Amino acid sequence: MREITYVKAFTESLMQLMAEDENVLVIGEDVAHYGGVFHAFDGLLKTYGEKRVIDTPISEMGFIGMGVGAAARGLRPVCDLMFFDFIGVAMDQLYNQAAKLKFMFGGDVSVPLTLTTAGGAGLSAGPQHSQSLEAWLAHVPGLKVALPSSPYDVKGLMVAAVRDDNPTVVVLNKRMLGSKGPVPEEIYEIPLGQANVLRSGRDATVIAVGRMVPEAMTAAGELAREGAEVEVIDVRTVQPLDSATILASIRRTNRALVVHEAVTFGGIGAEIAAQIQEEAFDYLDAPVLRLGAPFAPVPFSPVLERAYIPDSNRIVAGVQRLLERTGG
Amino acid sequence: MTEPAEQDPMSGLPPDVIHDLHRRMVRIRLFEEEAGKLMEAGKMPGFLHLYVGQEAVAAGVMTTLRTDDVITSTHRGHGHAVAKGADLRYMYAELFGKQTGYCKGRGGSMHINDLSIGMLGANGIVGGGIPHAVGAALAAVYKGQDSVAVPFFGDGATNIGAFHESANLAAVMGLPVVFVCENNGYAEFTPQDRHMLIKDVADRAAAYGMPAEIVDGMDAVAVYLAARRLVERARAGEGPSMLEAKTYRFYDHQGVKGLRIPYRTQEEIDSWKQRDAITSLEERMISSGIAGQPDLEKVWSDTSEEIAAAIQFAEDSPDPDPAHLLDNVYTV
């Protein structure tokens, strides 16, 4: 199978979705003529024209709200939020409007809006351009949130998100944009709410989000050399969360480590850990560990940023803590 | 019924339109009065923001719109819904929180909606619905339709980011939106001269390159004519505009007597009450011979009956079932 980059897989998903459904349109800053600051929208304007690929002023609240209205009227807008960090200026339209219209209006209005955005640290982009805020969104009933971890997943999850009739946020990770992987040429869908067990193991389960998934796989390889077989689960979506897959794994391995780029305190790892201890208490051989960023904004200096973001070494150390025995 | 005159000599409009304006205003007035009584008597849960006094704006604009033209509304949105043609039974049912309400009891007063008549919902967030109207206009253009979108909002809302972003966006994209500002002189409890330096909200339209009109919001006919001009302009593809209607709400921000903290003088309230839009239209209708007193009274009594029946319907309706609490959180 041919290999393409994460960002190309994203573009391809839109290219194919817009061909499949004439109601799909793209709205955002610098998406049309510039092709998007991450080149994620390259070629779309040329293929589909200005009517369907729209450059907006810097008005996230305005154009995401516009997306809500258009979605309520039968279109399938893909609104692009350039950086995940900018979600604050548009938050009302996302959590008070998009997420709630279906419920608040008694069910007659659907909002098939997709919000694409780029999150994550590691590029020295500074505190206001590096955040991972998926836990905020996962907390809102009515929203769906996907964090693809590979080119294959980007395309599949994007297709599912755009076809889904609910407001769905797809968070790309900036550091993974150039990573390559096998991607089928035809259009395909990965169901939202279905975690991916990337690696089977019996000694511990590592539940990873987004960019931490490849880090977890690297860690698993290292741990295997030490004789520890780690099961790696990619949540794929934090809302809906595939708790069943996670719990089934814990019941087999008895040890869990959740890893995400987001700040540990109040991150999605906290929800997962709470669910594990509640539903699989009797199967735990060790406390559930969470590995995330420290409780500070993302620092700019590369030295600090490296210390800030979790990586495979820390995942290895975390799993070792789970497995430790003294004199056994 | 007296012989209908050919036209109202003061506006050149056909009598049907005048009657239409009148009926819509009476409906709004009675709906709100009854709702206010029920709420302040503790018979309705939550709180209401009553439209009494501003009827001419809703009636004037809605009378010029088609069913497929879309409006968005505010926390003070009963008037818009009624004028757009909402079913009074389902409106009262929603205010009572019943299963038969427009939102199945899940939304309440501030989220009344009826897409079948082009009412894309009222919003509890100030300015929250304005971008939705822009989106509706986008959808219309996208699909090659000539419908128009009309967001309603107050003077206070023109200070919030969502208004500015929406106005600029609509202007830059040339969308068929008529931004209708109901300037009742207060943003909640703060008078206009304390929340903006300009006197006319319409001045803001120029900042976005949009034309605007100012109209007497207590004159239903004037509102109608101005709205018609701007709506037809939009429908013809000439882009968005703003209509500022100077009006006044007779009751408090919330409720009838509300919190009973006086922030408006009785003289002020009385002076606006003397300009009651329904009273003044009725006088014109009689003096121009379009209708006789009995005709007008019949409208009031017919509407009263309809409202009483609607309230009865709502009171008789079932409560929502808690077992269905999770319904419609997501579209399945």
Added chain:
Amino acid sequence: MAVEVLIPKLGLTMEYGLIEEWLVAPGTPVKPGDPLLRLATDKVDVEVEAEGSGLFHPAVESGAELPPGALIGWLLEAGEQPPGAAGEALPGAASSAPAGTPAAGPAKAPTGRLFSSPNARRVARERGVDITQLNGTGPGGRIITADVLDATAAPQMPQQTVQQTTPAARPRPASPLVRRHATAAGVDLAAVTGTGPGGKVLRSDVAAAVRPAPATQASTQQASTPQSVIPLTGMRGVIATRMHASLQEMAQLTLGTEATMDAAVALRAQLKEQWKQAPTITDLVVRAAALSLREHPRLNASVHDHAIHVQPEINVGLAVALEEGLMVPVLKRADQLPLSAMAAETRRLAQAARTGKLTLPELEGGTFTVSTLGSFGIDFFTPVITPGQVAILGVGRLRDSVRWEESTPLKTQVLTLSITFDHRAVDGAPAAEYLRSVASRLTNPLTLLA
């Protein structure tokens, strides 16, 4: 100078002792030889005597279960205080060990809290392992699943035939919160029946134990007070644990066959006239079983360490029913005991069992078991294999039956033999052959006299 009173080690395989009862009150002056307490192990009940002189001062309450060597009291001089302030750790229990030092004993903090992971507790429950006796190798001395699994791979006793000794009743499974509730409510957890999963004691169970249940007609109501509560401690606890463990670990199934007993009955009647102590029918069965084991050694074995260990000697345990419980004294080298000697021995052992006078060696070393329920009117049953063995022979009651000679019905006396065997070690066919061999010996009992 305080003289320590310790739990004595009774027998090589003793893992703990239960203090059933203190026989002297605190402060009583005692001298060497005076009985201090009654101690129960999984095998015997004994009186433990003072080994010194002094004023007796207990360190633990009756009902405590502790390993051999554990400190349970002192003999003090007049005016002497017992050593150690409140909260001193019992010897053999680990206080919070310095990092890196493995806990010397069960992972108990000075307050007596056991640190073990939920999964370790679950697995220990399922396997009948007493988690309080384990060393924890997890962080901070926490007992983790691996520690439980290590413990269930039973260590070998070189000289002895291996017996899988499972400890007696372990603490009731209950979450820390429930334990606190029980303590606060003054409820003895051991007396509470757990209605949670796996017998776990829930808060509602503790609450029910505190409040007398309202008298209702529905005696099947879960919330009603049981008519009597018999703790699973002592022998009852041992039986509970061992039966459960046996069925959990082995792949047991039972075959049955009828043995024609006319000749055996006749032989017995003859011997009764000639010998002082005539063999019982059971004796005949035991002899037959022992002799047949010579020809079928695979049924005289033990399974552990992923292997079948065929035992060098045939030591047949004979299950003796008591008022509450049962005991299994062992006939050593039963195949070599002539019938007359066996008859005398079984009689002696049964008597000793009933009067509580069995010694430890008489209870250890069994490689095969025979169990009879004939005197209780049972025709056939499915006995449970004694842990550490691979087969058990069940004997039903002697009863009248009919056999056919051509078309003629003839009266006969039969009994049903059943063998429960561990299919991990033995297949159906060999088990069946063994059973038929026993039946055949009983049908031609003169072979038993050899």
